[in-house]
Amino acid sequence: MGHVTPTDVNNPDYFHKVVDCQWACPAHTPVPAYIRHIANGEYSEAYLLNRASNVFPGVLGRVCDRPCEPACRRTRVEEKAVAICRLKRVAADHKDDIKKHLPKKPDKTNGKRIALIGAGPASFTVANDLAPLGYECTIFEKLPKPGGLMRSNIPAFRLPEEVLMEEINYILDMGVDLKLNTPVESMSSFLEEGYDAVFVGTGAPKGKNLDLPGRWDAKEGIHIGIDWLESVAFEHTDKIGREVLIIGVGNTAMDCCRTSLRLGAKSVKVMARKPRAFFKASEWELEDAEEENVDILVNHSPKAFITENGKLVGMSFDLMEYDIENGRITDQRVTGEKIIPCTDVILAIGQENAFPWIEKDTGIEFDKWDVPIVDAVTFKSTKSGVFFGGDSAFGPKNIIWAVEHGHQAAISIHNHCQGIPLTKRKPDEVELKSTKMGMFEWRYSNSYDGSERRKMEHIDLVDRFKKLDTEVELGFSPEQIATEVQRCLNCDVHTVFDAPKCTECDACIDICPVECLTITENAESEEALRTALPSSEAPDGQALYVSTDLPLTGRVMIKDENICLHCGLCAERCPTAAWDMSEGIVHIPHAQDQDFAEAAE
Amino acid sequence: MTSFVKPRIARKNAPVNALGLQRQDYDGSMSTLCAGCGHDSVTAAMATAFYELAIEPYKAVKVSGIGCSSKTTAYFLKEAHGANTVHGRMPSFATGAMAANAALTYIGVSGDGDSLSIGIGQMLHAMRRNANMVYVLENNGVYGLTKGQFSASADIGSTAKKGAVNEQPPLDPCIMALAAGATFVARSFSGDRKQLVPLIKAGLKHKGFAIIDVISPCVSFNDHKGSTKSYAHTYKYYHKAVHADYVPPSAEIMTNYEAGEVMPVELHDGGRILLKKLDPDYDPKSQAAAFSKIMASKDAKQILTGLLYLDETKEDMATQNNLSDRPLNQIPYSELNPGPEALKELQAGWK
Ligand SMILES: Cc1cc2nc3c(=O)[nH]c(=O)nc-3n(C[C@H](O)[C@H](O)[C@H](O)COP(=O)(O)OP(=O)(O)OC[C@H]3O[C@@H](n4cnc5c(N)ncnc54)[C@H](O)[C@@H]3O)c2cc1C
Numbered sequence: 001m002g003h004v005t006p007t008d009v010n011n012p013d014y015f016h017k018v019v020d021c022q023w024a025c026p027a028h029t030p031v032p033a034y035i036r037h038i039a040n041g042e043y044s045e046a047y048l049l050n051r052a053s054n055v056f057p058g059v060l061g062r063v064c065d066r067p068c069e070p071a072c073r074r075t076r077v078e079e080k081a082v083a084i085c086r087l088k089r090v091a092a093d094h095k096d097d098i099k100k101h102l103p104k105k106p107d108k109t110n111g112k113r114i115a116l117i118g119a120g121p122a123s124f125t126v127a128n129d130l131a132p133l134g135y136e137c138t139i140f141e142k143l144p145k146p147g148g149l150m151r152s153n154i155p156a157f158r159l160p161e162e163v164l165m166e167e168i169n170y171i172l173d174m175g176v177d178l179k180l181n182t183p184v185e186s187m188s189s190f191l192e193e194g195y196d197a198v199f200v201g202t203g204a205p206k207g208k209n210l211d212l213p214g215r216w217d218a219k220e221g222i223h224i225g226i227d228w229l230e231s232v233a234f235e236h237t238d239k240i241g242r243e244v245l246i247i248g249v250g251n252t253a254m255d256c257c258r259t260s261l262r263l264g265a266k267s268v269k270v271m272a273r274k275p276r277a278f279f280k281a282s283e284w285e286l287e288d289a290e291e292e293n294v295d296i297l298v299n300h301s302p303k304a305f306i307t308e309n310g311k312l313v314g315m316s317f318d319l320m321e322y323d324i325e326n327g328r329i330t331d332q333r334v335t336g337e338k339i340i341p342c343t344d345v346i347l348a349i350g351q352e353n354a355f356p357w358i359e360k361d362t363g364i365e366f367d368k369w370d371v372p373i374v375d376a377v378t379f380k381s382t383k384s385g386v387f388f389g390g391d392s393a394f395g396p397k398n399i400i401w402a403v404e405h406g407h408q409a410a411i412s413i414h415n416h417c418q419g420i421p422l423t424k425r426k427p428d429e430v431e432l433k434s435t436k437m438g439m440f441e442w443r444y445s446n447s448y449d450g451s452e453r454r455k456m457e458h459i460d461l462v463d464r465f466k467k468l469d470t471e472v473e474l475g476f477s478p479e480q481i482a483t484e485v486q487r488c489l490n491c492d493v494h495t496v497f498d499a500p501k502c503t504e505c506d507a508c509i510d511i512c513p514v515e516c517l518t519i520t521e522n523a524e525s526e527e528a529l530r531t532a533l534p535s536s537e538a539p540d541g542q543a544l545y546v547s548t549d550l551p552l553t554g555r556v557m558i559k560d561e562n563i564c565l566h567c568g569l570c571a572e573r574c575p576t577a578a579w580d581m582s583e584g585i586v587h588i589p590h591a592q593d594q595d596f597a598e599a600a601e
Numbered sequence: 602m603t604s605f606v607k608p609r610i611a612r613k614n615a616p617v618n619a620l621g622l623q624r625q626d627y628d629g630s631m632s633t634l635c636a637g638c639g640h641d642s643v644t645a646a647m648a649t650a651f652y653e654l655a656i657e658p659y660k661a662v663k664v665s666g667i668g669c670s671s672k673t674t675a676y677f678l679k680e681a682h683g684a685n686t687v688h689g690r691m692p693s694f695a696t697g698a699m700a701a702n703a704a705l706t707y708i709g710v711s712g713d714g715d716s717l718s719i720g721i722g723q724m725l726h727a728m729r730r731n732a733n734m735v736y737v738l739e740n741n742g743v744y745g746l747t748k749g750q751f752s753a754s755a756d757i758g759s760t761a762k763k764g765a766v767n768e769q770p771p772l773d774p775c776i777m778a779l780a781a782g783a784t785f786v787a788r789s790f791s792g793d794r795k796q797l798v799p800l801i802k803a804g805l806k807h808k809g810f811a812i813i814d815v816i817s818p819c820v821s822f823n824d825h826k827g828s829t830k831s832y833a834h835t836y837k838y839y840h841k842a843v844h845a846d847y848v849p850p851s852a853e854i855m856t857n858y859e860a861g862e863v864m865p866v867e868l869h870d871g872g873r874i875l876l877k878k879l880d881p882d883y884d885p886k887s888q889a890a891a892f893s894k895i896m897a898s899k900d901a902k903q904i905l906t907g908l909l910y911l912d913e914t915k916e917d918m919a920t921q922n923n924l925s926d927r928p929l930n931q932i933p934y935s936e937l938n939p940g941p942e943a944l945k946e947l948q949a950g951w952k
Pocket residue numbers: 063064065117118119120121122123140141142143147148149150153154182183184185201202203204205226229251252255357389390391392396397398399400402
């Protein structure tokens with residue numbers, strides 16, 4: 001009979017995966033560690049810890065796509081995740097002046113010149129990682145202000161300009177040169193300028209059009225969502241008609257509808273082709289739009305634009321009906337048609353990459369969809385020394401992915417400039433530190449707090465629309481902060497088991513409030529071992545911790561990482577301290593951690 | 602103790618029993634015993650047995666005497682009835698309660714001190730009466746609560762923590778139970794919940810006196826080298842003779858056992874206890890065989906465990922004495938006390 005081999009807790013991924021939020025975060029932000037700082041009132045420390053991973057805590061604390069929250073362990077204990085994103089904002093809002101803790105512009109450069117095209121989060125992250133190491137970084141941006149879509153598309157009522165500028169300035173202060181109003185119009189000639197490396201962070205700037213009958217008859221009133229948001233952001237557009245239809249129901253659509261209301265629209269309808277379960281927009285963006293009385297109409301498929309004398313007067317839609325099985329559409333049919341009058345239509349149906357300025361003969365190859373061929377680990381293109389990252393690499397994603405691409409591209413650029421193979425990258429490491437301070441005393445608050453998720457307060461509706469840039473979310477109050485931090489289960493404080501100490505008294509098994517431990521005979525597979533637990537459900541990716549053989553009986557201790565609350569009761573109960581609660585610090589190397597001497601051999 | 606009380610978690614998809622209750626609904630207040638005490642594991646096994654049998658907690662009675670073991674009735678089934686009685690007096694309290702209300706499920710928890718010294722007479726008479734209860738004797742070889750004096754179950758040669766050697770012969774609750782007429786005699790170990798939980802379930806369903814002698818190490822005063830009731834010693838000499846599983850009345854017997862290895866014993870409620878013989882030559886239905894086997898195991902330095910003896914034929918106390926199966930508190934006063942005329946009539950019958 002085969003035996004399951006004991007878990008290797010020194011594998012950096014093992015405990016990292018247990019920290020659901022951190023594992024789900026593209027930049028692997030150490031969420032529970034920063035939440036503990038907030039709980040201690042150490043806002044600056046919380047901010048800096050965030051910044052080391054995600055570079056833009058103030059921005060992301062407001063508008064991050066937050067893939068961490070659906071992953072949060074708390075959702076397996078109760079309905080709602082820890083308000084991870086909102087707590088990030090708390091750190092940014094309440095920190096002291098942290099400038100002195102940031103890397104300074106180095107006294108002298110290393111002579112390597114790096115060009116970064118596009119001033120979005122991807123390029124800024126590359127600059128953030130490389131400038132302190134002595135690289136001369138120059139960012140080229142076609143628009144008059146930096147930030148990429150964070151500036152041009154994400155409305156100021158969600159992300160105030162000062163918040164964005166503060167975090168951009170931290171990077172510019174490291175000696176990064178920013179050239180605004182400087183579009184790169186020919187890659188061929190740009191490559192002749194002799195940069196040691198070029199990073200393309202130009203985003204996915206092309207909004208999709210909808211070529212239906214009547215589209216070109218209207219002289220005005222039909223807008224491409226991302227272009228329209230940009231012209232609002234740069235104050236070229238300051239009003240819109242009375243009745244606005246938004247086509248599409250993704251996050252861009254949500255920003256378009258809410259912006260329309262602030263520019264004077266009296267009625268705004270978001271037109272969705274499918275039922276709500278198929279919406280692309282995040283649930284919280286939908287809620288925020290609906291709070292502002294935006295109508296969302298489902299099962300309307302756009303058919304034609306209706307114009308009178310070159311003026312847009314409405315749109316016709318096919319009314320749809322769908323057969324849905326197990327969350328998938330199996331069949332659909334048109335049950336009728338409907339005309340909805342309007343003064344304006346905003347198309348928010350997606351964006352694409354577009355590189356009209358990269359000539360075909362530069363050595364940078366594109367695939368059949370005109371997307372550049374980019375390596376998913378190193379972010380190199382097919383041309384040596386040219387790297388892509390952010391939305392320009394693999395199509396539109398979000399800010400936190402752009403940041404992570406930037407970190408990885410920076411490692412590659414550093415290796416490229418130092419003559420180290422791009423694939424030679426420092427691996428992640430995990431460091432375990434006991435949190436024990438004494439009998440039943442730990443460096444973290446281990447008791448379980450059953451409080452429900454705190455609700456973010458919003459500014460009153462009447463005040464909200466007075467100005468375009470009035471921030472809607474008010475931030476958490478001190479009481480809300482105090483409660484929300486305690487909801488975090490500290491998933492990075494791990495249960496670490498030392499089998500030789502165990503006397504098999506079962507005390508930990510009995511105390512565990514979620515029954516995730518047991519001692520059993522080893523078995524041929526993990527599934528077979530799991531049957532020894534009262535609840536053997538194993539959601540994707542959640543591991544079973546298997547100990548080495550126990551000294552008295554040769555059986556093994558197993559633990560389901562899925563539902564452990566990290567409450568530490570097992571460790572408190574153990575008479576021999578075979579269980580310990582150890583903080584696992586995952587070290588994720590960035591460019592500065594690539595130890596050159598060692599990596600070069 | 603721990604720094605905070607085991608929290609109640611509104612866990613999604615938490616397993617439930619036939620009553621829709623979760624395992625945590627069978628918990629009691631937080632244990633105050635020493636961390637690692639075997640008694641806590643026995644508590645968990647008892648709670649699990651009630652949970653798995655889907656017995657309403659308020660239809661159970663927990664009774665105990667004095668000792669660390671006896672304290673544990675507070676740590677499971679918080680909605681159940683019960684009392685901590687005087688030292689060694691739990692059996693008579695339980696017998697009386699049972700006479701007044703036979704419709705409840707009775708579980709007694711005691712220690713080797715509580716049962717084998719001060720309470721020995723009480724225990725033997727409850728066995729002799731075949732009172733319908735499970736009697737869990739948490740056996741650690743010492744008086745834990747009073748800081749580790751040898752109890753009457755300490756083996757000859759076993760040493761106390763500070764080195765004193767016990768010279769007196771031990772009392773074996775299983776041997777005494779066989780002699781006194783108990784109809785369900787079992788031994789188990791706090792560290793073997795796979796054996797212990799089914800045994801408690803079978804004991805709860807057995808109609809009559811079920812004793813389970815559970816080796817339950819005292820981590821503070823009797824878990825050292827030289828002790829014969831330590832975790833290490835028990836794991837080392839542990840021997841399983843007969844495994845017992847309870848099968849409810851309607852359920853099919855899933856026989857994935859070798860033929861002849863398994864003996865089903867029909868219970869009064871229509872359910873069955875499946876006896877699985879791990880020692881092929883063992884006969885758990887023979888009192889004489891049980892005696893000799895237990896005696897022989899001592900020479901072989903084995904701790905013989907499992908359901909060592911089962912007799913489903915002997916009537917329990919309530920049946921023998923023709924007691925009402927209606928709880929006294931549900932019988933109208935006029936019926937309970939029919940008046941002087943009825944008394945006269947009764948007395949006339951004895952003249
Ligand atoms: C309406 C809308 C709302 C969004 N909301 C969110 C949100 O709430 N949360 C979230 O995480 N993400 C959101 N996103 C997505 C997010 O903004 C992008 O994924 C992210 O900004 C991509 O970063 P980037 O660095 O790759 O490129 P971008 O941010 O797109 O920046 C690219 C920059 O390059 C410049 N540029 C392009 N071509 C050239 C050239 N040839 N020469 C010089 N400069 C050039 C552009 O002007 C731009 O400034 C949203 C996107 C849209 C459209």
